[in-house]
Amino acid sequence: MLDVKNLTVRANGVPLVSDVNFTVSDNDWLMIVGPNGAGKSTIVRAISKATEYEGIILINGKDIRNIKAGQMARHIGVLNQYHNVSYAFTVYELIRLGRYSYEGNFLSAQKDEDEENAIMEAIRLTGMESLMDHSLLTLSGGELQRAFLAQLFAQDPEMLILDEPTNHLDLIYQKQTFELIEKWASKPGKSVVSVVHDLNLAKAYGSRTMLIDKGKVVSLGTTEEVLTSQRLSEVYDMDVYSWMHKLLSQWE
Amino acid sequence: MKKKTESFRLTDYVIFITVMLAAMVLCICLGSVNVPIKDIYYAISDTIRGTELCPASHRAIIMSVRLPRVCCAALTGAALSICGAAMQGLLQNPLADGSTLGVTSGAALGAILSITFGMDLPMFANLGQMGMAMLFGFMSLVLILTLAYRLDKSLSTQTIILIGVIFSMFVSAIINLVVTFAGERVKNITFWSMGSLSGSSFENAGILLIAVIVFGGIILRCARELNAFAIGEDNARNIGVDVKKFKLIILVTVSALIGVTVSIAGTIGFVGLVIPHITRLIVGPNHRRLLPASFFGGSTFLLLADLAARTILRPLVLPIGVVTSFIGSIVFIYIFYSSRRKGHA
Numbered sequence: 001m002l003d004v005k006n007l008t009v010r011a012n013g014v015p016l017v018s019d020v021n022f023t024v025s026d027n028d029w030l031m032i033v034g035p036n037g038a039g040k041s042t043i044v045r046a047i048s049k050a051t052e053y054e055g056i057i058l059i060n061g062k063d064i065r066n067i068k069a070g071q072m073a074r075h076i077g078v079l080n081q082y083h084n085v086s087y088a089f090t091v092y093e094l095i096r097l098g099r100y101s102y103e104g105n106f107l108s109a110q111k112d113e114d115e116e117n118a119i120m121e122a123i124r125l126t127g128m129e130s131l132m133d134h135s136l137l138t139l140s141g142g143e144l145q146r147a148f149l150a151q152l153f154a155q156d157p158e159m160l161i162l163d164e165p166t167n168h169l170d171l172i173y174q175k176q177t178f179e180l181i182e183k184w185a186s187k188p189g190k191s192v193v194s195v196v197h198d199l200n201l202a203k204a205y206g207s208r209t210m211l212i213d214k215g216k217v218v219s220l221g222t223t224e225e226v227l228t229s230q231r232l233s234e235v236y237d238m239d240v241y242s243w244m245h246k247l248l249s250q251w252e
Numbered sequence: 253m254k255k256k257t258e259s260f261r262l263t264d265y266v267i268f269i270t271v272m273l274a275a276m277v278l279c280i281c282l283g284s285v286n287v288p289i290k291d292i293y294y295a296i297s298d299t300i301r302g303t304e305l306c307p308a309s310h311r312a313i314i315m316s317v318r319l320p321r322v323c324c325a326a327l328t329g330a331a332l333s334i335c336g337a338a339m340q341g342l343l344q345n346p347l348a349d350g351s352t353l354g355v356t357s358g359a360a361l362g363a364i365l366s367i368t369f370g371m372d373l374p375m376f377a378n379l380g381q382m383g384m385a386m387l388f389g390f391m392s393l394v395l396i397l398t399l400a401y402r403l404d405k406s407l408s409t410q411t412i413i414l415i416g417v418i419f420s421m422f423v424s425a426i427i428n429l430v431v432t433f434a435g436e437r438v439k440n441i442t443f444w445s446m447g448s449l450s451g452s453s454f455e456n457a458g459i460l461l462i463a464v465i466v467f468g469g470i471i472l473r474c475a476r477e478l479n480a481f482a483i484g485e486d487n488a489r490n491i492g493v494d495v496k497k498f499k500l501i502i503l504v505t506v507s508a509l510i511g512v513t514v515s516i517a518g519t520i521g522f523v524g525l526v527i528p529h530i531t532r533l534i535v536g537p538n539h540r541r542l543l544p545a546s547f548f549g550g551s552t553f554l555l556l557a558d559l560a561a562r563t564i565l566r567p568l569v570l571p572i573g574v575v576t577s578f579i580g581s582i583v584f585i586y587i588f589y590s591s592r593r594k595g596h597a
Contacts (some may be wrong), residue, residue: 048489048490050486069489069492069493069494069497070492071492074492078486080486083484084484085484086344086345086482087344088532088536089479089536089537093258093479093538097479097483097491098491100480100491148487155491
């Protein structure tokens, strides 16, 4: 459903990523991995139209430059790493905003009941019932991330884009988030593109992986094909395999 | 599960409107000469029906001084605070407002230039002045945001406020310079630095009413988008808000509305900052409630501020901006301190 061709993003003329090509099909979970500053987040920012870019990005064959904001939200939903919340909106109000692209004007608006059901379903899925009336300012980092995930589920896009959503969270929230998304992504017609730092997460959840370094694609394919010992050593400038084995062997 | 309503309920409207009307009645009755409440009714019905139930002196005070002034005060307060609420939501910043961002002084400069260089349209006195005020208000906003963006791409609170304050000082200097040289043609400097409602007429109130209905209506229609912006611009984009379009609509509308109020009442500071903040504490940050509540809260506040300005040292009338700035700056500091302490200024 997503088709990226010759994607280049520049900041003040300097390319952050150049000539990136990839596709994402239904029920794919594409992991984008690479060292700090490789351009992982830049790629997903381009896909979500949060930055200017050169090249072509197609969703279901349509250029995203020609897709209106409201329609775009039904194709793609983004979960960022951090949320700077300044005002005391309630969790319910946040989740309800996820339905923005469905509300439209009062002529095309869906029935109130349907809207309410979609919101309640998202709240139930993420287990936010007890926090529904809480202010966003009182939530922990993990709860806040879960509230934004619930907003995304209410939005119900075809594709989820995750930009290191669990990096700063406790393990329990990391587990919850990825399990929730895995369940969501198994529904027909859904797909996920996610930027991850943690190679273990890429291995555990990615159906395909794109390894990038210094703004260029080093390798793209199934996760097993891409994350080989040799490639990782070249990109990360260290013996990643031995290090991972050493860390994990502590648990045996 | 009970259905949730986000918008303002009828009972909320009744409460806020009652308070505002009570403030209006109070403001008509009190002043250098106090008039009894019943005379308000008599004066209005005398004017409509041509009867003579109200003493002539009271009727003159009510119909040609107090009533137009009260209408202007209520509408100006409503306009300023709805603008402040919109800016605070849009910029995700509880310290944003026409006066802290320099829009107000920019608009004042526009009005002064128009008066000084005689840019009035011959058939519509004041409209050239108003147009210039709106245009300069908008240009100031664009300039400040551009400068801030160049310094700091994340458009953080501190950068915008700092640049806004510096810009305001710069523009105030130019205003004072122009006023000094323009002499008689421009009303006195106090009007442009502290505001005044003393020249209010029904004509002014009519213009304000139209501006509030049109521009206030547009802002109210953007309540959902403002909610999205208030949570964060990235989030607004993610859920499908046309970020550029709505940002432009809201900025232009706010500048236009501030421009109209400045050309009629001068620059009255801090109303747009303080009222939305206090209202947010009462009704929450959801703009579907916040905007109407700020509307009535702002009008009530400015009515009482004007009453204070007229009565505290009577018969001396203080510039209304003195009262609003006095209260406003204290609340401003309080907000700044408490939000800093919570770590999300």
